[in-house]
Structures are given as structure tokens and as C-alpha cells.
Amino acid sequence: xxxxxxxxxxxxxxxxxxxxxxxxxxxxxxxxxxxxxxxxxxxxxxxxxxxxxxxxxxxxxxxxxxxxxxxxxxxxxxxxxxxxxxxxxxxxxxxxxxxxxxxxxxxxxxxxxxxxxxxxxxxxxxxxxxxxxxxxxxxxxxxxxxxxxxxxxxxxxxxxxxxxxxxxxxxxxxxxxxxxxxxxxxxxxxxxxxxxxxxxxxxxxxxxxxxxxxxxxxxxxxxxxxxxxxxxxxxxxxxxxxxxxxxxxxxxxxxxxxxxxxxxxxxxxxxxxxxxxxxxxxxxxxxxxxxxxxxxxxxxxxxxxxxxxxxxxxxxxxxxxxxxxxxxxxxxxxxxxxxxxxxxxxxxxxxxxxxxxxxxxxxxxxxxxxxxxxxxxxxxxxxxxxxxxxxxxxxxxxxxxxxxxxxxxxxxxxxxxxxxxxxxxxxxxxxxxxxxxxxxxxxxxxxxxxxxxxxxxxxxxxxxxxxxxxxxxx
Numbered sequence: 001x002x003x004x005x006x007x008x009x010x011x012x013x014x015x016x017x018x019x020x021x022x023x024x025x026x027x028x029x030x031x032x033x034x035x036x037x038x039x040x041x042x043x044x045x046x047x048x049x050x051x052x053x054x055x056x057x058x059x060x061x062x063x064x065x066x067x068x069x070x071x072x073x074x075x076x077x078x079x080x081x082x083x084x085x086x087x088x089x090x091x092x093x094x095x096x097x098x099x100x101x102x103x104x105x106x107x108x109x110x111x112x113x114x115x116x117x118x119x120x121x122x123x124x125x126x127x128x129x130x131x132x133x134x135x136x137x138x139x140x141x142x143x144x145x146x147x148x149x150x151x152x153x154x155x156x157x158x159x160x161x162x163x164x165x166x167x168x169x170x171x172x173x174x175x176x177x178x179x180x181x182x183x184x185x186x187x188x189x190x191x192x193x194x195x196x197x198x199x200x201x202x203x204x205x206x207x208x209x210x211x212x213x214x215x216x217x218x219x220x221x222x223x224x225x226x227x228x229x230x231x232x233x234x235x236x237x238x239x240x241x242x243x244x245x246x247x248x249x250x251x252x253x254x255x256x257x258x259x260x261x262x263x264x265x266x267x268x269x270x271x272x273x274x275x276x277x278x279x280x281x282x283x284x285x286x287x288x289x290x291x292x293x294x295x296x297x298x299x300x301x302x303x304x305x306x307x308x309x310x311x312x313x314x315x316x317x318x319x320x321x322x323x324x325x326x327x328x329x330x331x332x333x334x335x336x337x338x339x340x341x342x343x344x345x346x347x348x349x350x351x352x353x354x355x356x357x358x359x360x361x362x363x364x365x366x367x368x369x370x371x372x373x374x375x376x377x378x379x380x381x382x383x384x385x386x387x388x389x390x391x392x393x394x395x396x397x398x399x400x401x402x403x404x405x406x407x408x409x410x411x412x413x414x415x416x417x418x419x420x421x422x423x424x425x426x427x428x429x430x431x432x433x434x435x436x437x438x439x440x441x442x443x444x445x446x447x448x449x450x451x452x453x454x455x456x457x458x459x460x461x462x463x464x465x466x467x468x469x470x471x472x473x474x
Contacts, residue, residue, distance in 0.1 A: 027195040028349045032369055033324060035285035037344055038245045038277065041165070042266055043158065043258035044100070044296025047148060047315040048075055052082065052128040054138055059404045060131075066408055068415050070330045070422040072148035073302065075128065081301060082128075090132035090402040097259040098125040098297025102156045102174040105295065105313070109155055112303040121297030124259075128299070133263060135406035136271050136378065136386075137319070140290070142408055143376060145320045145329040145366040149425075151304045152294050152313030153337045161294045161313065162212055165337040166246075168357040171444040172215070180444035184218035188244070188341050188353055189225070191438045195350050198242035200225050202232040204251050204391075211250055217445045229390040239281035244344055247273065259296060264401070265394055271378050272387045274321060278375035287367070288321040289340050305334055308359035312336055320363065323372040328415050333361050333425040342430055345438075351430075354439040358431035365426040373412060380406045 052075035055066050075082035088095060098104075098121035107120025117125040131138055153164030160170035167187040171180045184190045192199045201210055203226065210226050213219045219226070225242075235241040249256040249266055257266035270290065277288060295314035304312040318335065338353075342362045345352050352358030378386055384401050415422070 025195050027197060031347055031349055032367070033285060033372070034287045034322070034347050036241055036243060036245070036282050036287070037340075037347065038241075038247065038286060038288045039165075039340060040247045040249070040270065040273065040288060040290045041162075042249050042270075042290075042292045043256040044294060044298070045257060045263075045292045045317065046295040046298040046300035047072075047150070047302070047317050048085075048300040049128050049296075049298035050134060050137070050317045051141070051146070051148075052076075052085070053087075053130050054141065055131075055408065057131040057135075057404055057407055060408065062408060065410070068328075069142055069408060070328050072146065072330045074148070075301070078301065085126050085128055085299060088127055088129050088133060090130075090404070091400045093133050093262040093264040093399065095127050095259055096124045098122055100157055100294075100297050104297060105155045105157075108295075108297070108299075109304070109314070114301055114303055117297075117299045125297045125299050129263070131404045131407045132402050134267065135403035136380065136384075137267055138407045139378065139409045140270075140274065140319050140321060142328055143412060144322070144325040144327065145331060147318040147320075147331040147333070147335055147363070147366075149302075149315070149332050150291065150318035150335045150339075151315050153310075155304070155311065155313040156294065158293045159212075159215065161337060163215060164356075165293070165340070166212065166216070167442075168338045168341055168354045168439075169442045179446040181215050181217040181446070183443070183445055184216050184222070186354070186439045186442060187216055188344060189216075189219065189222065191345075191350065191353050192244055193222070194438070195348065197244065197348055197350075199244040200227060200232070200235075200242040200246070202227055202229055202245060202247045204229060204248075204253070204255065211248060233276060233390060236276055236280045236282070241280075241282060243348070257292070262394070262399065264399065268384070268387055268392075268394075268398075269390060272390060272392075275378055275386060275388075277321075278377065283375050284323055284372050286322060287324070287343075289343075289363075290317075290319040290321065291337070291340075292316045307334065307336065308356060310356065318363075320366040322367065323375070324367045324369050325373075326366060326368050326420055327373075327411060327413055327418060328422050329366060329420070330423045331363065331365050331425065332423055333363065333365055333427065335361055335363050339363050345430060345435070351436045351438040354437055354442055355431075358435060358437055359429055361426070362428050362430065364428055365424050368420055376412060378409075 055069040104120040107116045110116035154160050157175040159175045163170035254261050254265045255269045257263040300315045302315045338357050339360045341357045346362045
């Protein structure tokens with residue numbers, strides 16, 4: 001009887017913690033002209049740190065064009081605020097690393113007052129980059145769309161935010177673990193697999209390793225889906241890229257833009273990646289979402305909102321590149337990492353990954369699906385060259401460049417002739433439009449020795465022993 005009781009508890013625990021796996025389910029195809037979503041992921045910058053003075057460029061000879069570029073909510077609208085911050089000097093592409101972490105970021109946030117950065121992340125947080133460092137990335141924002149209301153999913157570091165980026169929830173609140181892990185069936189990878197939608201993860205080098213593999217249980221069973229950047233380039237050029245791709249800059253010898261490393265290498269890597277996408281056979285059916293995982297301790301002025309009872313984290317950059325992306329557009333829609341999951345679910349007519357994904361806004365206002373734009377090639381002449389491969393090294397002259405002359409670019413279509421507003425918002429959620437959820441309850445997996453089920457088994461065993469042992473006669 002004792003053995004039977006323990007076996008029942010173990011069985012129940014196993015059922016509760018393991019994802020349900022079933023055969024693939026057919027989907028009804030794409031809702032939009034987008035057949036390929038490419039997600040590009042960097043590290044550790046806030047919106048104000050990268051776009052605090054966008055589109056200001058005093059050294060440009062084309063001030064009339066700059067005057068017509070859409071201005072987001074940034075430091076230019078608050079000169080008293082910008083005077084307390086420090087611009088990174090031209091020819092410099094890095095800062096010392098601000099203090100990072102759950103505690104530091106909550107001190108920075110200070111219950112929405114956004115005035116604790118000196119205490120939390122320290123003096124290194126009070127800096128921002130300009131066109132001297134970010135001219136090429138600013139060109140992407142000018143030629144396509146950017147958000148000034150995109151927030152980290154939680155006030156914390158990489159691990160929990162990346163799990164929101166891939167699974168719409170997190171069992172960890174700081175950069176630690178595993179355990180616990182998320183079953184792959186509860187991630188976007190599991191959902192796409194269930195609906196027979198192809199996907200791939202691309203990481204630096206030729207190794208089949210994935211930075212988050214320790215926190216996603218079962219991802220090793222999909223090793224064929226995890227490949228190198230070179231494989232991405234190959235599939236892109238021959239038109240065989242899967243429907244949904246995740247390209248991670250992390251772990252690649254300085255491409256991730258995280259402090260105290262240089263942001264230049266990651267910036268040029270991004271421009272090389274965009275050039276290769278735009279000249280590929282799949283350009284006319286592609287949307288690219290470019291974002292950063294967490295704030296890295298850098299200052300941002302906007303107090304993050306609460307969505308579905310959940311406190312979001314600091315504001316981050318988001319750029320959307322597509323033949324259907326509006327030019328010179330700024331989205332004021334409140335978005336977060338899980339909004340990209342919502343777009344994938346929306347586009348392929350499948351359920352929202354989970355309840356949180358169903359409640360966040362879908363980033364639809366970036367797009368005008370009536371006309372496909374021609375591809376562009378980003379070439380900055382003698383100022384700085386864009387690599388043609390994704391693995392490269394910088395030379396000394398590049399490391400001291402001033403990139404202000406690269407911004408702005410002439411618009412692909414004159415701004416005055418655009419038939420849409422240059423800013424806007426659409427509050428569209430999957431739950432608000434009757435879409436169900438794929439994962440009904442978010443569960444996590446822990447080794448039995450570290451799970452609460454061990455305590456339950458011990459209690460049941462103790463009770464069983466107490467009942468079954470013969471009482472001693474007095």
C-alpha cells in the first residue's frame with residue numbers, strides 16, 4: 001500500500017509538470033502577405049539610450065529633411081532632462097557597464113518615478129548615443145518603422161525577458177537557473193511545431209548550441225532547427241528560410257551591443273543582415289522585428305505601463321523592416337516582447353500562445369499591406385563599409401569613426417507623398433477578437449529533488465508509515 005501511494009503521487013506529479021504532445025495540426029495559412037518573420041535580438045539598451053536625440057544631427061547639411069522626420073517621445077522634448085545626461089563622444093562606441101539586475105532595475109524604476117538610476121544602475125546609466133554612433137540604425141528607423149512605446153516584459157535582466165520573448169511568461173525573475181525550466185510545448189517553438197509551421201534558431205558559430213536551451217526543456221529534441229548564422233545566410237539566399245526565424249546576436253564575439261563592448265560591431269552586423277534579407281528571394285514576403293532584450297541599466301524617461309495586471313519593464317528600441325512597413329513611421333501602440341508572439345499567432349491564424357500573449361497588443365500599425373516596397377541597399381560609402389558576411393572583425397579606423405554623415409538617407413518615397421500618418425496606434429489584441437489560447441495553464445518543470453512534489457511524497461510516505469506500522473502495546 002505504501003508503494004502504491006508513492007507511485008500514484010509520482011504519476012500525478014509527472015502529469016502535472018510534463019507538456020502534452022500530440023500530432024501536428026494544420027493551420028489555415030497566412031492572414032497577411034507576410035510568409036516569413038525574422039526576429040533579430042540584441043542586448044541591453046533602452047530607447048532613450050539609442051534614440052534619445054533622434055533625429056537630431058547638427059552636423060548634417062540636410063536639416064530640411066531632418067525637420068520632416070517623425071520625432072518620437074524622447075529627450076528632445078525635455079531639455080532639462082537631457083542636460084542631466086551625457087552624450088557618448090563621437091568616435092567612441094561603448095560605455096562602462098551600468099549596474100544590472102532585478103534589484104538595480106527596480107531602484108531605477110522607483111515605482112514609476114524613473115528617477116532612481118543614479119542609485120540603482122549608477123552614473124554609467126546616465127548616457128546616450130547620438131547619430132555619431134548610430135547613424136546606420138537611425139537610417140533603418142527613418143526608412144521603415146520604429147516604436148516609442150515598446151517595453152521589456154518584466155523589470156529584470158536577460159533570462160526572464162527572453163523567456164517572455166519565446167514563451168510569453170517566465171518562471172524566473174533574475175538571471176539564474178535552471179531549474180526551473182519551461183517545457184518546449186509551452187513556447188512558440190512548440191506551438192509552431194504543433195501547427196506544422198516551420199521555424200529555426202540561428203546562433204553564432206557552427207556549434208548546435210542555444211543560449212536558452214537550459215531553460216527550455218526538450219529543445220534538444222529539435223536540434224535540426226538550431227543552426228549557425230552561415231546556415232541562415234545559405235537558407236536566405238536560396239529562399240528556403242523557415243516561416244519563423246530567431247537570429248541571436250549573443251555569444252558571437254562582440255556582436256550583441258551589450259556594455260562594456262562596442263555597439264559598432266553589432267550595428268554593422270545588423271546592416272549586413274538587413275542587406276542580405278532585402279536582396280534575398282523572400283524579401284517581398286518578409287517582416288523583420290529588431291529589438292533588445294532588457295535595458296542594461298541605461299536611463300529611460302517613460303514609466304512602463306501595466307498590461308493585464310502585469311508590470312512591464314523599461315522602454316526598449318523596436319524597429320520593423322518589411323516591404324510592407326510604413327516609411328518614417330513611429331508606432332505609439334503599447335507593445336512588449338510577447339507582442340511579437342502575438343503577431344506570429346495572428347499572421348498564421350493560430351491561437352494565442354497563452355493568456356498573456358492574447359492580452360498584449362499585436363503590432364499591426366507598422367504595416368501598409370496595400371503595396372510592397374522595393375528593396376534597399378544600405379551603403380555608407382567612404383564613411384564606413386557594411387560587411388558582406390556575418391562573421392567579421394573591425395579595424396582601428398572603423399573603431400574611431402564618426403557616423404553622423406550616414407544620417408539621414410534620402411527617403412525611398414518623399415514623405416509628403418505618403419498616404420498614411422507618420423505616427424499612430426492600433427489597440428488590437430487576440431483575446432479581444434475572440435481568439436483562443438494554445439497553452440491553457442503555464443507550468444514549469446523542475447527536477448524532482450527541487451520540486452514541491454518531493455515534500456508531498458514525503459508527507460504521504462510519513463502518514464502511510466504511521467498508519468501501517470503496528471502500534472506497540474502498553
